[in-house]
Amino acid sequence: MISIALFGVLALVAIAPIAVATSASPNATGIVYGACLIVTLILFLIALEILFAHPAASTVVLPLGLPWLGAHFRIDPLAAFFLVVVNLGGAAASLFALGYGRHEDSPQRVLPFFPVYLATMNLVVLADDAFTFLVSWEFMSLSSWALVIAHHRVQENMRAGYVYLLMAGFGTLTLLLAFGLMAGGDGGYAFDAIRTSHLTIGTSALVLILVLIGAGSKAGLVPLHAWLPLAHPAAPSHVSALMSGVMTKVAVYGFIRIAFDLIGQPQWWWSLVVLAVGGVTAVMGVLYALMQRDLKRVLAYSTIENIGLIFASLGLALAFKAYGMNVAAALALTAALLHVFNHSLFKSLLFFGAGSVQSATGTRDMEQLGGLIHRMPQTAFVFLIGCTAISALPPLNGFVSEWLTFQAILLSPQLPSWGLKLMVPAVGALLALSAALAGACFVRAFGITFLGRPRSPEAEAAQETDTNSLAAMYALAGACLIAGILPGIFIDALAPVVQSLTDGRLPVQTGGQWLSIVPIAESRSSYNGLLVFAFMFITGMVTAFAIHRLASDKIRRGPAWGCGYPDASTLTQYSASSFAQPIRRVFGSVVFGARETGEMPKPGSIAPARLTVRLRDLIWDYAYAPIANAVGVIAERLNYLQFLTIRSYLSLVFGALVILLTVLATWP
Amino acid sequence: MHSITFDIAHMLAGSLVLVSFLQLYQDRLSALLNMFALHAFVLAASVAWQAYAQDAPHLYITAVIALIFKAIVIPLALRRIVIKLGIHREIENVFGVGLAMLLGIGLVALSMVVMLRVTSGADPLAREDLAFALAVVLLGLLMMVTRRNAVSQVVGFMSLENGLVLAATGAKGMPLVVEISIAFSVLIAFIVIGIFLFRIRERFDTVDMQAMDRFREEQR
Numbered sequence: 001m002i003s004i005a006l007f008g009v010l011a012l013v014a015i016a017p018i019a020v021a022t023s024a025s026p027n028a029t030g031i032v033y034g035a036c037l038i039v040t041l042i043l044f045l046i047a048l049e050i051l052f053a054h055p056a057a058s059t060v061v062l063p064l065g066l067p068w069l070g071a072h073f074r075i076d077p078l079a080a081f082f083l084v085v086v087n088l089g090g091a092a093a094s095l096f097a098l099g100y101g102r103h104e105d106s107p108q109r110v111l112p113f114f115p116v117y118l119a120t121m122n123l124v125v126l127a128d129d130a131f132t133f134l135v136s137w138e139f140m141s142l143s144s145w146a147l148v149i150a151h152h153r154v155q156e157n158m159r160a161g162y163v164y165l166l167m168a169g170f171g172t173l174t175l176l177l178a179f180g181l182m183a184g185g186d187g188g189y190a191f192d193a194i195r196t197s198h199l200t201i202g203t204s205a206l207v208l209i210l211v212l213i214g215a216g217s218k219a220g221l222v223p224l225h226a227w228l229p230l231a232h233p234a235a236p237s238h239v240s241a242l243m244s245g246v247m248t249k250v251a252v253y254g255f256i257r258i259a260f261d262l263i264g265q266p267q268w269w270w271s272l273v274v275l276a277v278g279g280v281t282a283v284m285g286v287l288y289a290l291m292q293r294d295l296k297r298v299l300a301y302s303t304i305e306n307i308g309l310i311f312a313s314l315g316l317a318l319a320f321k322a323y324g325m326n327v328a329a330a331l332a333l334t335a336a337l338l339h340v341f342n343h344s345l346f347k348s349l350l351f352f353g354a355g356s357v358q359s360a361t362g363t364r365d366m367e368q369l370g371g372l373i374h375r376m377p378q379t380a381f382v383f384l385i386g387c388t389a390i391s392a393l394p395p396l397n398g399f400v401s402e403w404l405t406f407q408a409i410l411l412s413p414q415l416p417s418w419g420l421k422l423m424v425p426a427v428g429a430l431l432a433l434s435a436a437l438a439g440a441c442f443v444r445a446f447g448i449t450f451l452g453r454p455r456s457p458e459a460e461a462a463q464e465t466d467t468n469s470l471a472a473m474y475a476l477a478g479a480c481l482i483a484g485i486l487p488g489i490f491i492d493a494l495a496p497v498v499q500s501l502t503d504g505r506l507p508v509q510t511g512g513q514w515l516s517i518v519p520i521a522e523s524r525s526s527y528n529g530l531l532v533f534a535f536m537f538i539t540g541m542v543t544a545f546a547i548h549r550l551a552s553d554k555i556r557r558g559p560a561w562g563c564g565y566p567d568a569s570t571l572t573q574y575s576a577s578s579f580a581q582p583i584r585r586v587f588g589s590v591v592f593g594a595r596e597t598g599e600m601p602k603p604g605s606i607a608p609a610r611l612t613v614r615l616r617d618l619i620w621d622y623a624y625a626p627i628a629n630a631v632g633v634i635a636e637r638l639n640y641l642q643f644l645t646i647r648s649y650l651s652l653v654f655g656a657l658v659i660l661l662t663v664l665a666t667w668p
Numbered sequence: 669m670h671s672i673t674f675d676i677a678h679m680l681a682g683s684l685v686l687v688s689f690l691q692l693y694q695d696r697l698s699a700l701l702n703m704f705a706l707h708a709f710v711l712a713a714s715v716a717w718q719a720y721a722q723d724a725p726h727l728y729i730t731a732v733i734a735l736i737f738k739a740i741v742i743p744l745a746l747r748r749i750v751i752k753l754g755i756h757r758e759i760e761n762v763f764g765v766g767l768a769m770l771l772g773i774g775l776v777a778l779s780m781v782v783m784l785r786v787t788s789g790a791d792p793l794a795r796e797d798l799a800f801a802l803a804v805v806l807l808g809l810l811m812m813v814t815r816r817n818a819v820s821q822v823v824g825f826m827s828l829e830n831g832l833v834l835a836a837t838g839a840k841g842m843p844l845v846v847e848i849s850i851a852f853s854v855l856i857a858f859i860v861i862g863i864f865l866f867r868i869r870e871r872f873d874t875v876d877m878q879a880m881d882r883f884r885e886e887q888r
Contacts, residue, residue, distance in 0.1 A: 647812075647813060647816070650809070650812050650813050651813045653809075654809045654810065654812075654813050657806075657809070658775070658778065658806070661778055661779070661782050662778060664782050664785075664786070665778060665781040665782045665785060
């Protein structure tokens with residue numbers, strides 16, 4: 001199986017030169033994305049087959065890479081699950097791009113990197129030694145960087161690419177250090193060797209912190225998220241969907257692979273760090289999302305929120321695993337993995353929707369949109385499904401994974417440590433807050449973009465998007481619905497993954513009555529998505545029937561209701577900023593240092609009244625700006641090294657050599 | 669191994685370090701070139717003795733290469749250059765001979781301490797050889813750093829190279845190819861540097877590095 005998967009990856013890599021060769025042809029987008037679609041679908045089916053039918057791990061060693069190491073590849077249930085996520089997202093993005101890619105003004109800057117990007121994400125998941133993992137990881141960063149700066153004439157995109165490149169390099173560096181610590185002095189870089197080696201508690205804690213930084217910076221954990229809301233929106237929309245929906249999940253994979261598989265038994269206090277970071281990330285992500293006007297940036301910040309949720313579940317799983325509570329650990333890990341899957345579905349869907357809106361109207365600024373539900377009804381419908389799913393409303397899939405997370409949080413009183421007993425409910429409160437704010441955020445995103453009246457001529461002239469894009473969005477919306485009403489199938493599919501990592505599993509879900517899911521016991525809690533869906537569907541139908549058939553059809557005359565807008569100007573509608581104002585008042589002054597200054601004209605003056613809101617990104621100002629300043633100052637100071645004489649350069653070399661020799665001579 | 673073999677090898681390598689000190693002491697270019705020829709001659713003798721001690725006949729070839737190129741051809745050619753440039757009587761303003769000698773003594777001590785620690789358990793002949801070789805390399809570097817004249821920097825570079833050859837021959841089983849390639853690289857470096865010296869002279873009327881710094885665009 002693994003060799004077929006590797007051939008698939010090879011095929012993806014082989015598409016890149018084809019893309020270069022055909023870039024002059026007008027059919028290039030069709031050929032490249034079509035080929036990507038076929039290959040990712042095959043890889044997706046292979047991964048599904050492994051997940052359901054062949055849970056045993058299969059490995060292969062190729063004579064590539066480091067000569068004494070070779071390139072190890074392995075598929076186990078965890079890798080198979082993430083292959084499903086990667087290739088489902090990849091296939092959807094390729095399908096979407098078959099239509100969307102036609103609107104691209106310079107496709108030759110996107111086409112060669114897209115298949116390589118897909119291939120490297122697959123390789124990260126397949127890698128079974130540190131070298132292959134890191135090389136694939138770095139190529140994943142580089143190819144996505146090339147895609148981020150595809151529209152390089154926009155100054156903002158170049159800055160996004162620069163910040164992304166810096167953060168990606170930093171993340172890979174910490175992962176490199178982590179693998180170095182795990183491999184020890186003997187250089188056992190194969191994952192098998194790492195699994196059997198025994199680390200001291202201090203070393204493994206250090207490894208966990210390094211991995212949390214390295215994988216977390218890729219996934220977008222606060223405060224390492226700074227690049228994400230810049231880079232994800234800058235890329236073309238199908239790539240944004242991949243970066244947000246899939247690449248962050250590959251980062252989660254890296255964390256799970258190391259924290260649950262490679263470094264052995266966790267300590268209970270590790271989970272404190274992961275939980276705290278996850279909870280804070282969730283709330284900060286959604287608060288940032290609420291303050292944005294750019295539709296794709298809203299989605300990027302919402303990714304940060306969901307990553308926080310996933311990491312909080314992972315922290316919980318670490319805590320339960322540390323105390324040997326295997327079933328509870330399995331529940332938390334299932335919740336995390338299910339949310340990984342769900343988020344990859346609806347975040348890709350939402351980015352596709354945002355991409356369609358952008359190509360229809362030419363803008364992503366929500367203050368310029370509005371009323372698109374009349375002009376793009378199908379896009380609006382699938383976008384609404386995505387919004388409902390990401391806001392964790394039943395009967396869609398977001399609800400199931402968040403519900404499972406809260407079920408796991410409710411098990412926390414059984415934990416023996418007081419630190420966790422106090423910490424977990426606090427994180428639960430943070431997650432509940434972020435879930436509520438996420439609801440507000442997506443009401444805002446959908447309402448301002450699609451409802452009301454158009455705020456600009458471009459929004460008024462928008463056209464429905466093409467069939468391929470719609471097909472991709474409908475497929476993902478359908479998947480969201482299926483995962484929401486039949487979650488038992490998905491939970492059972494995750495059982496071998498969870499079993500291999502926590503030695504526990506949830507009870508079999510598909511055998512229960514009415515397809516209910518019962519995470520722990522019937523007496524505690526159960527959820528039935530199908531019944532909820534059926535209830536909503538039937539009551540909805542009955543109500544519609546009642547209104548249309550039973551109500552009186554007599555014509556009545558009355559004053560027209562202006563929906564509360566006495567003025568006909570579109571500017572009197574709720575805007576994105578005004579919708580967020582109450583939340584900005586509550587949280588903004590602390591979290592963003594928000595300052596509002598009102599400016600009323602004097603009586604008799606015809607100047608407009610003005611309300612200016614100033615938001616600061618405190619994390620950027622206090623964490624990133626000082627580092628950037630320090631680097632600038634040091635670079636300024638060291639600049640004179642550029643202008644020394646030959647003799648001084650020789651003296652520098654000589655001095656360095658003598659110092660190193662002295663260190664060697666006096667080393668204890 | 670006879671102890672006399674070891675002693676002679678030790679003496680030759682030690683004399684190489686001593687000649688390095690002599691080079692450091694010279695402040696006239698023609699005297700410096702004489703010392704460099706002596707340096708290469710001692711190297712050739714040392715390599716030849718290593719060939720005998722290790723019973724490795726190919727090292728004789730290395731010794732002959734060192735003798736012909738480094739002890740005869742390069743010093744003669746450098747002397748021609750110096751006379752042609754008219755700087756054979758030039759007195760370099762070395763920064764304090766005493767200080768340079770003190771620094772050199774410190775470097776020799778450092779290389780002894782490092783090498784004797786690092787190579788503990790190795791063959792004693794190779795050990796001593798490596799320690800002396802490192803000392804010669806460091807002294808060559810010190811010469812390049814402390815001299816202002818381009819020609820004496822070239823001499824410093826060549827004597828550094830001699831230290832590398834000493835290290836290479838001290839270790840057993842070094843193939844001849846490596847030594848030949850080193851010899852050729854030195855020769856090529858010599859040619860390139862010679863051409864540069866003339867070019868520099870043509871442009872600036874001097875080979876004094878300090879004078880050249882004045883012509884650089886960015887003055888600090």
